[in-house]
Amino acid sequence: MDQKAIEELREKYIKNPPEGMTAKLVKNMSDSDLLDMHYFLTEDDDFGGDEEGFYINLF
Numbered sequence: 001m002d003q004k005a006i007e008e009l010r011e012k013y014i015k016n017p018p019e020g021m022t023a024k025l026v027k028n029m030s031d032s033d034l035l036d037m038h039y040f041l042t043e044d045d046d047f048g049g050d051e052e053g054f055y056i057n058l059f
Contacts, residue, residue: 001035006031006034006035009034009038010027010029010034013034013037013038018041
């Protein structure tokens with residue numbers, strides 16, 4: 001990911017820090033930690049939040 005995209009993510013999370021974090025913590029995070037946090041917070045977004053019909057019930 002390029003530096004511009006990382007800075008845009010940082011600004012996004014500084015303006016609206018995840019629960020349990022502060023803007024100061026986000027501001028001082030390493031780029032790697034910021035990307036890890038972003039991945040963790042968005043990894044389920046691909047599923048659209050609706051898991052109905054996602055699993056096959058064989059019982």
